[in-house]
Amino acid sequence: MNISQIAKMAGVSPAAVSRYLNHGYLSEEKKVSIEKVIKETGYIPSSQAQTLRTKTTKLIGVIIPKIDSDSISQVVAGIGEVLTKQGYQMLLANTENQNDRELEFLATFQQHMVDGIILLGTILTAKHKAVLKALNIPFIVLGQACDYASCIYHDDYLAALTLTEYMIEKGHRRIGYLGVTEKDYAVGQLRKQGFLDAMSRQNLEIPASSMRIGSFYMENGYENTKRLLADCSDLDAIVCATDTIALGAIKYLNQLSIKIPNDIAIAGFGDSRISSILSPSLTTIHFYYRECGSEGAKVLIDKIANPSSPNKSLKYGFELIKNETA
Amino acid sequence: MNISQIAKMAGVSPAAVSRYLNHGYLSEEKKVSIEKVIKETGYIPSSQAQTLRTKTTKLIGVIIPKIDSDSISQVVAGIGEVLTKQGYQMLLANTENQNDRELEFLATFQQHMVDGIILLGTILTAKHKAVLKALNIPFIVLGQACDYASCIYHDDYLAALTLTEYMIEKGHRRIGYLGVTEKDYAVGQLRKQGFLDAMSRQNLEIPASSMRIGSFYMENGYENTKRLLADCSDLDAIVCATDTIALGAIKYLNQLSIKIPNDIAIAGFGDSRISSILSPSLTTIHFYYRECGSEGAKVLIDKIANPSSPNKSLKYGFELIKNETA
DNA sequence: TCATTTTGTGAAATCGTTTTCACTTCTGTA
DNA sequence: TACAGAAGTGAAAACGATTTCACAAAATGA
Incomplete structure (x- = not known):
């Protein structure tokens, strides 16, 4: 089911359907007939074809060292919450603490044309810096201070x-x-x-x-x-x-x-x-792990909307939990 | 940087470059020159354009109820391990225990044309069944028995x-x-x-x-x-x-x-x-949470390779851990 | 009434790949 | 020598969307 078929069924041109899907510069009459056909058929436009034209995927790549970790899974939850709310999807890459895999995943992300990248940093090498900058994709670093990108971290x-x-x-x-x-x-x-x-x-x-x-x-x-x-x-x-x-x-x-x-x-x-x-x-x-994740996602989305905006560096505080072991 | 530019630089046709990238039905001479150009430029083909032709994304959608959970993050780790090894990427959707969101995410997955879906089930309704079957994408269910899909669960x-x-x-x-x-x-x-x-x-x-x-x-x-x-x-x-x-x-x-x-x-x-x-x-x-995840990913990938294969239903055992609270 | 602007529309180009098809050029065999 | 088959190649047609452009019709203003 593609846009031309929908167009044919609704008695309009593919361009009209596209306009309906996007801005909607369209007569009321055609809007109605297109809407009807789309509802009947359950048509969903192919995001790949859209990407090919628009260069935007609504995909965010997230690289983490380990998912089954208490702190990291909280960060991921925070990220996911904001991304979903903003209509983005999360491409998750888990390195299992193998630092060199991060670079491989960056290449995969580039191939999938993600709109942005979140790196939950452990070890940031010079190579990371070089690769990230060459990527030409907005990215942010979480958990580590970093002078060449926006970053959100703890004190x-x-x-x-x-x-x-x-x-x-x-x-x-x-x-x-x-x-x-x-x-x-x-x-x-x-x-x-x-x-x-x-x-x-x-x-x-x-x-x-x-x-x-x-x-x-x-x-x-x-x-x-x-x-x-x-x-x-x-x-x-x-x-x-x-x-x-x-x-x-x-x-x-x-x-x-x-x-x-x-x-x-x-x-x-x-x-x-x-x-x-x-x-x-x-x-x-x-x-503040979860907050770190959600704030990070927000900062990244801002950066995507406005790529030339200056890098931010946000340091979260902490709280001393005085429990019984000390 | 696209395939035509690479082709021009290597003095061959785009088709030749494509062949180099895929099967490689190509003279040794051209292979060498294409390889050289690709290395120099760091060219990475657009997976969206590839998808448009081949209808395959190497993307697997994973729906979970909660990522910051001990058991679930282990399952996700198991899934991720196998997917990465097989050249797939994971699109992660976290419903935060809001069951109705699962259906929304299924629509998003369809739009992104994922090759397969893993549903970490909590509550499987009749609607789930209907939507999943209508999707026409291979899928499996983890953590719950299920008679209309392959599933892997615990006793x-x-x-x-x-x-x-x-x-x-x-x-x-x-x-x-x-x-x-x-x-x-x-x-x-x-x-x-x-x-x-x-x-x-x-x-x-x-x-x-x-x-x-x-x-x-x-x-x-x-x-x-x-x-x-x-x-x-x-x-x-x-x-x-x-x-x-x-x-x-x-x-x-x-x-x-x-x-x-x-x-x-x-x-x-x-x-x-x-x-x-x-x-x-x-x-x-x-x-066996991690095993459930990795086995699930394997079963799904098999299913993708061979869509008409019959559904499997795998029940893992358990181990009683006799500790001190009882 | 006529000129001008606004509004709505579809044809066609485009994005970056893969793949079919037709066409050379070889190679080997009768 | 002739000819079948293999091997290598590029042109061009997809894939499914968006967007530019040109144009027609309608609305507006003088």
């Missing part, structure tokens, strides 16, 4: 600083740290730096052996807590770069019947749904 | 039966139930029926006031546990239709300092990541 540094100061205030002195790769600027570097600065402000020592770097998975929390305690048996608290890592740590401590927070206090980042249900409940940082 | 009934029998075996007699709407056949009806049958096999009473129906959210678990205990103060266990609901129940019980499992035992369904970390850890049912 990871201040959050880590605040959280660590809170731990110190609670009386903890020998605090360990479980982090992630420094290639991830927001989570790997800023959170760690916030931790370090809070410690040094109080002139607290940080022996190298009390810090560990690992993956984003729970196993990392589990294994690195084991190693941490093997090397520094006198720790009285551990700050973990994510809630997931904190869960791994808690799992290990539970197995050893080490009491939280009396023997060792724990804190995480992300305020995952679990944190308030755990018992003891997890002290953590609430970030 | 919800036997899981509920087994879990409840286990609770009884553990010595619980006055067991309450927190469920969801019966319109959701798998989660609402089958799990409840499994519970009821296990109870009646042991001749255990189920007063109407010991069962509650609510939403999929944690608040439901919290609020309905409150009501349940107000009416039936002598319950010694509660079976919850999902882990999320169980978490709500646990939250309420913790607030009242009711000891789990000594005062009241709890069980859920889904084996969410949290369940093993909670303390006490949550007794639950492990379903």
Whole structure:
């Protein structure tokens, strides 16, 4: 069923049908007859053919590192909400933490002529920058600061600083740290730096052996807590770069019947749904993930409507959730 | 940059370039020169134009009720893995539990000419059936049995039966139930029926006031546990239709300092990541969510390749996770 | 009444591919 | 030598929409 057939059935030209579908510069009489035929046939215009002429797809490509993650799925939910409302569709690409796949997906997005791209950034390399700019498609970065695009992110540094100061205030002195790769600027570097600065402000020592770097998975929390305690048996608290890592740590401590927070206090980042249900409940940082997603989608849509508009950089705050593990 | 420009630059016809891109019925000499030009220019063919001719988009539409859900995001991860591997892209539509939106999204998918559709079913109405069949696009249903399409689902009934029998075996007699709407056949009806049958096999009473129906959210678990205990103060266990609901129940019980499992035992369904970390850890049912997603994607791709192949109906088993809350 | 503007309309070009078809040019065989 | 078949090629016709352009009819103004 195509536009010419509809036109024939309605006794008008294809151009008239197109006009009906779009602006509608058309006599009332023809509008009625076209409407009737379209209703009867259930005709839906081919978006591919439309794209071919108009160069717009109403498609937004979204690249994420992992969909089955508490924080990321919240961002995606926020994105989806706004896109749907604005008549866009989401093309979702999940790299499963394989950073190099991001570039492949960018090529696919280009092929599908997406109107815009949202990159939920983990590691932004020079190559990313080059490819993204060459793409000539509006894009934004979420979760990381970025100087060549609009970006929406969290105050990871201040959050880590605040959280660590809170731990110190609670009386903890020998605090360990479980982090992630420094290639991830927001989570790997800023959170760690916030931790370090809070410690040094109080002139607290940080022996190298009390810090560990690992993956984003729970196993990392589990294994690195084991190693941490093997090397520094006198720790009285551990700050973990994510809630997931904190869960791994808690799992290990539970197995050893080490009491939280009396023997060792724990804190995480992300305020995952679990944190308030755990018992003891997890002290953590609430970030505005869903808002980050929905705001990001809005910014991108603005950018698509007005490509020459200047880049924006929006930093969301956070909330310290004072729960029971610290 | 289009195929004609590439052709001109390589000194061949557009047809030759197209042949290079596809089957490659072409002299070695031209292949080389075309390859060179494509590499230099970074040319990527327009998938819309391709679709216009070939009627295939390499796009799969996926409809889900909620992305920020532990179980669903796992299914989506499984789907994404296979689709990417097979060169497909995922068009994701999140209804946020608004069932009527599913039909809208189906129309959008049709407009975008997706090659196939995956419906992560909650409530399948007669209208769904009618619309899906009229669509004339291969589709499959995940999470629900369905007689007019290939479907992949879990043995919800036997899981509920087994879990409840286990609770009884553990010595619980006055067991309450927190469920969801019966319109959701798998989660609402089958799990409840499994519970009821296990109870009646042991001749255990189920007063109407010991069962509650609510939403999929944690608040439901919290609020309905409150009501349940107000009416039936002598319950010694509660079976919850999902882990999320169980978490709500646990939250309420913790607030009242009711000891789990000594005062009241709890069980859920889904084996969410949290369940093993909670303390006490949550007794639950492990379903093969990720596998369901990846297998579903495979079945759909087979169906696309061979549309006349008969429908398949695949039921995955489960695993009873005997943790500490029951 | 006549000139001018407004309004409504369809023919045809266009977007960027794929694919059919007809036409060379080879290759190998009788 | 002649001829069948294979191999390689490009012109041109799709695919299904939008949009420009030209033109007719109707409305307006003098």
